[in-house]
Amino acid sequence: MPLGRLMQGKPHAATPGVTIGAPRTYELFGDVCFVGRRNRAFTRLAALSGAQEGDRVLDVGCGTGYLTRHMAARVGPAGTVTGVDPSPPVLAYARRRKQRPGSAPCAYQEGIAESLDLPDASFDTVVTSLMLHHLPEELRPAALREMLRVVRPGGRLLVVEFQPPKSRLARHLVHGGTAHAMAHNRVDLLDGMITDAGFEVGGHGEIRPWLYYVQATRPGE
Numbered sequence: 005m006p007l008g009r010l011m012q013g014k015p016h017a018a019t020p021g022v023t024i025g026a027p028r029t030y031e032l033f034g035d036v037c038f039v040g041r042r043n044r045a046f047t048r049l050a051a052l053s054g055a056q057e058g059d060r061v062l063d064v065g066c067g068t069g070y071l072t073r074h075m076a077a078r079v080g081p082a083g084t085v086t087g088v089d090p091s092p093p094v095l096a097y098a099r100r101r102k103q104r105p106g107s108a109p110c111a112y113q114e115g116i117a118e119s120l121d122l123p124d125a126s127f128d129t130v131v132t133s134l135m136l137h138h139l140p141e142e143l144r145p146a147a148l149r150e151m152l153r154v155v156r157p158g159g160r161l162l163v164v165e166f167q168p169p170k171s172r173l174a175r176h177l178v179h180g181g182t183a184h185a186m187a188h189n190r191v192d193l194l195d196g197m198i199t200d201a202g203f204e205v206g207g208h209g210e211i212r213p214w215l216y217y218v219q220a221t222r223p224g225e
């Protein structure tokens with residue numbers, strides 16, 4: 005059975021999104037896949053988000069809270085960080101994890117990207133990492149529109165996605181080990197999708213070995 009399947013959670017009544025149900029296996033998989041570079045990659049992503057000290061940050065599809073905790077370290081004790089995910093086991097795992105001294109408090113709540121139970125314009129920075137490919141394609145625009153709704157005018161968005169390897173053999177191996185959505189993830193469509201949701205795209209790039217990111221802002225202010 006592919007490892008991706010082993011990590012999957014139970015179907016969630018509120019979303020067709022594929023949840024993670026085995027947080028420890030997910031963490032082990034994450035550490036192995038980044039071959040010692042995971043911390044460095046996510047520290048860089050937190051910086052690329054443009055979040056400032058004291059920001060109110062939202063992490064959509066936070067999973068085990070790996071990026072959430074990096075965001076908390078970035079915005080410091082005057083900030084706040086909220087992680088949202090539909091999967092109770094990953095949220096329970098994230099709540100148990102220690103944070104670096106001097107970090108913002110992290111709060112975790114159950115929720116879904118395509119219909120966030122959060123007020124309009126209530127965050128300065130929204131991040132989402134490796135979540136969009138867990139949603140069916142037709143729900144991804146709604147999720148991005150929700151991120152636009154909850155970030156304040158002038159606020160920032162960072163979308164991070166899995167960038168499939170270029171070689172066909174490597175893609176085949178990713179497909180066998182995980183799933184079609186990951187092996188054939190169309191990161192080339194992200195900029196357009198984020199623009200269509202109402203954001204202004206400011207930049208994009210790669211973080212080796214696996215990540216593609218897009219930086220955007222909500223117009224206004």
Ligand SMILES: C[S@@+](CC[C@H](N)C(=O)[O-])C[C@H]1O[C@@H](n2cnc3c(N)ncnc32)[C@H](O)[C@@H]1O
Pocket residue numbers: 019020021022023024064065066067068069070071088089090091094115116117118132133134135138139
């Ligand atoms: C590959 S994990 C990424 C977790 C974390 N952001 C990271 O970078 O390690 C994808 C996450 O998306 C969550 N997810 C699935 N459907 C979702 C939905 N409709 N809304 C928000 N998150 C969802 C899963 O439960 C899982 O935790």
